[in-house]
Every structure is written in C-alpha cells, then in structure tokens.
Amino acid sequence: MLSQAIKPHAMQVKGSAKMHRFANPTRFLRLVSAIKPWATGVCLLTFAAGLYFALFASPPDYQQRETVRIMYVHVPAAWMAMFCYAALAAASASALIWRHLVADMVARATAPIGAAFTLLALATGSLWGKPMWGTWWVWDARLTSVLILFFLYLGYIVLNGAFDDASRGARAASILAVVGAINIPIIKFSVDWWNTLHQPASVVKLDGPAIHMSMLTPLLLMAIAYTSFYIWILAIRVRAEINTSKIRALQIRRVTASDVPWNDS
Amino acid sequence: MERLLNFLDLDGYGQFIWAAYGLTAFVLIGLAVQSLRFQARTDAELEALHASPETTKVERASNEAKE
Numbered sequence: 001m002l003s004q005a006i007k008p009h010a011m012q013v014k015g016s017a018k019m020h021r022f023a024n025p026t027r028f029l030r031l032v033s034a035i036k037p038w039a040t041g042v043c044l045l046t047f048a049a050g051l052y053f054a055l056f057a058s059p060p061d062y063q064q065r066e067t068v069r070i071m072y073v074h075v076p077a078a079w080m081a082m083f084c085y086a087a088l089a090a091a092s093a094s095a096l097i098w099r100h101l102v103a104d105m106v107a108r109a110t111a112p113i114g115a116a117f118t119l120l121a122l123a124t125g126s127l128w129g130k131p132m133w134g135t136w137w138v139w140d141a142r143l144t145s146v147l148i149l150f151f152l153y154l155g156y157i158v159l160n161g162a163f164d165d166a167s168r169g170a171r172a173a174s175i176l177a178v179v180g181a182i183n184i185p186i187i188k189f190s191v192d193w194w195n196t197l198h199q200p201a202s203v204v205k206l207d208g209p210a211i212h213m214s215m216l217t218p219l220l221l222m223a224i225a226y227t228s229f230y231i232w233i234l235a236i237r238v239r240a241e242i243n244t245s246k247i248r249a250l251q252i253r254r255v256t257a258s259d260v261p262w263n264d265s
Numbered sequence: 266m267e268r269l270l271n272f273l274d275l276d277g278y279g280q281f282i283w284a285a286y287g288l289t290a291f292v293l294i295g296l297a298v299q300s301l302r303f304q305a306r307t308d309a310e311l312e313a314l315h316a317s318p319e320t321t322k323v324e325r326a327s328n329e330a331k332e
Contacts, residue, residue, distance in 0.1 A: 055286075066275040069282050073289045116296045124285040131281050229293060236300040243307030250314050 025242045028102045036235040043228035050221035058218050070128040072218045075203070076226040078121035078146070082184055084114030084230065085149060088156065089181035092174035102238075104170050105245065107177065108160060109237035113230055115153035122146060133197060141190035142198035145183060152180040166248070 054072035061068035088110045094103035126136045156173045163169035191200040203209045
C-alpha cells in the first residue's frame, strides 16, 4: 500500500529532480524568516493600540450605540477572509500554470488562516446581527456568499488531504480554489446588486470613507493587526509546509533506494 | 466596582460584544498555537530524518548515482 501510494511520487521526484533541490523554497524561506519578526512586532503593537481604541477611546455610534464596537473585529475579519481567498486563488493559479512548488505551499498555508477569518466574520456578524437586526442569521446575499466562501476554504483543505498521492490532491484543490474565485466579486458587490439586509460599504468607497475619524482609527489599526497576523502565521505555516515536503522527499528517496532490486547499497 | 460593571455591561449589549471579542481571541490564539506546533513537529521530524544513519546512506548512494 505504501509503495503503491509512493510510486507516482517517486516518478515525479525523478522527473523534476531540479525542483526538488528546494533551491526556491529555501530562498523563499529566508525571505519569510526576515519578514516574520517585523510582522510579529507590528501585529502585537497594532493589536494593543487597536483594542485600546476599539474598547476605550472610541465613542458609541448614534444609531447602533455600543454594538458598533463589534465592527472593529468583524470588518477586518471579513476583509481578510476575502484577501486570503484572493491570495489562495492567485497562488493556486501559479501552482497550476507554472507548477511552482512555493506557490502551492503558500496556498496550503493560507487556507486555514482564511477559513479562520471567514468563520470569525460569520460568527461576529451573527453576534452583531442579533441586537441590530433582531436575528442571528438571514439568507441575505452577502451572508450567503460569505458562507459559500467558508465552504470553499473547507473544500480546499479537505481535497488537499483526500488523495493518497499528495500531488493529485494539491491539483484538485488548486482547481477548486481558482474556480471558486468567482465568489469574490459576488461577495464584494452583493450589497449593491441585491437589495439586502447587510449594509453597503462605508470605508472602501470612491468618494472616501463615510465614517468618522474616531471610528476609522481603531478600524484601520485592527485591519493592520489582522494583516500582520496573517503574514506572521503564513511565515510559520510556510516553513512547516516546506518541512513536510522535505520530509516526504527524504522518505520517498529512502523507500525507492531500498525498493530498487539492483541497488546493493 | 460599579464603574467596572457598567463598562462590562456596555449599555446592555455586553454579552454580544464580549462574545465577539472572546471568540476572536479564541480562534486567533488557537490558530497561532496550532501553527507553532505544526512548525515544531515538522522541524523535529526533519531533524530526526537528517540525523538518521539510513538517510545518510541513502543520500550518499543517490549522490553517487548522480555522478
């Protein structure tokens, strides 16, 4: 069973021996390691400042009163849910087109982070919806398309691990990620295309943000905190993915070396 | 004490607001811990493989084959 699962791999390793020297992943890892301490620092500082402004130094809203404070954890989570998916789809497309090893690892490392942000966007949105809309959930276009985004992330993660041959799983998952990218503009414009319960954009607008500075400050600080959190976790997970790939290659080399009948060593 | 309770109550919406912040902290810290463990596990596994005499033998054989 083990050798059955590993043989297609062995062929691939032979076929693309140069790629498996890990020259590119190593170089990429060096870049990621250099960025990581900066991302960690920015993440901790902006989280501290953002939480201070979000909970203490910003005023309640004239309509939504204190519940507006949920916005500071909900909106950045929703932004990152979409940003991570765009990164996942772009990395998956690169992996499919150029068979770039690093791109596949970035995609695999991004998926759980994006899924976590999407889950947070849905859950905190629900906790905001109950006191403001009077309901935890409605099948509104924005909410439904974000729920589909969450399922796309889960589908990507499950497909990646669903095959004995990891490269086939990665390919199937990449195709899903690229096709699923159609959902991103649907999420973005859902509030304009359909008359839904969810409010339209108030920060990212052509004529500037329709939100007061006292509320924009914590929102932007939290957005920087979430982005640097993504970079920090991405650095950790890409390194772990590169390790996993090296471990697999070493194991395959060991199995193929001992499998070949004319190898006496 | 009353000031603290007032602050936590957040005009009657405290349960929703604190649940949202608590859940955010739980998910983000959980993801960070899981990612650090993933890295530590694969670091250790790779190191063990590199240190294994079998791997060294296999690597030597593979290098000789290339030559």
